Amino acid sequence: MRSAPAVATGSGYPGGRLLWPVRGPITSGFGNRLDPYYHVWQLHAGIDVGAPAGTPIVAAAAGRVTRAGWSGGYGNYTCIEHGQVDGYPLSTCYGHQSVIDVTPGQEVAAGQVIGLVGATGAATGPHLDFQVRLGGRPVDPVPWLG
Template sequence: MSVPAVPSSGGPIVSPGSAAAIIDADPTADLYPQPPVDPAVTPQARQVAALTDIQHRIQYLNNILTRTRADLTRVQRDPDPVLQLLTALTTGVAPASDPDSAATLATVDSVDAVDTATGRAAALSGAITSGQTELARRQREETRLRQEIERRARLATAIPQPAGNPASYRGGRLSSPLSGRLTSRFGTRFDPYYHVWQLHAGIDLAAATGTPILAAAGGRVTRAGWYGGYGNYTCIDHGRADGQRLSTCYGHQSKLLVSPGQQVRAGQVIGRVGSTGASTGPHLHFEVRLGGRPVDPLPWI
């Protein structure tokens, strides 16, 4: 699909062609801009910050493993004269490239085996095994932290807060912004637009272009405009929950219907579904953020 022209504000879209080079230079790079975060001064905030750090480590490991596997595939396609010689010695057939196997054998001792295709393949295979072990450990750590954060989210949504500004979070579950089909979950994934591993900071809900997007709770609009790969992007501050600033954000909209500073009520139409920014089709990218850091929206809605 064609990508709309980049507006003059909110940062450019990273092109799919340049994404691999960016990730190659920094496997933890964010290809989507991230809103500012609050200092992690409470135990809950430190947990969420630790989760974000682990998820970026998982992103790093996945991108490194992808690159290492590609290197291994290339090495395995390269001819290895030492391997050819060993094959000849064990089968009695001299390599076609070196009919004088005795002469070749005389040079074997001077060949640095690590600098052969076989040696490089062995080193790369070892790196892959080590990386997979570390990745599994980090994924277990991520699961533990996510379960604890989700447990606290269930407590936070179960306890109503004192009534204050009607356009603010007063406890209870957030409303779903639309009734679309869940097509992508929160967490590290192979990004369908950039074709690299990237932290998916929310969930994707499929819906037709123009479908109304509803505010998940009342609050104040803190961002409404173009925001890099998010395209047309809105964020709403709902007050505090679980000791942290609670906000929801809505990406890839075809049309924005609110502006920064505006107070909105729960269920108010704030925009329309679209496919702007780094998107492969019409859908809503929906985020829940605590202190500016993304958490899984599903326990909240």
């Protein structure tokens, strides 16, 4: 398993790579997998980063919160829109939070705490489900992270 580096400081994207939202090992990668909660094969639309419950989660880049609340299997879930990349909207989403510290419409800075790691929704233990969406479609977050 690969480990996420410590959360960096900086501007995030655009103009650079996204920040790691939390420190910890990648416990499940992007792509099709046997879901450990539902026990069916399906697309894992992000990466899981293992971290203790209560660990602060930071915004991967500056942007505007578009969603902050309960979302079924993702539990407490936040999405942030970061502008356009090659004409497509870029957003990041953060699942399974124990606490959400932002509200829809709020502007956030890169590296700002937006919530805390938890195990809400369809989770087998505390972790962050981190997603990157380009044009509304999930893409592998790892190449975007600095």
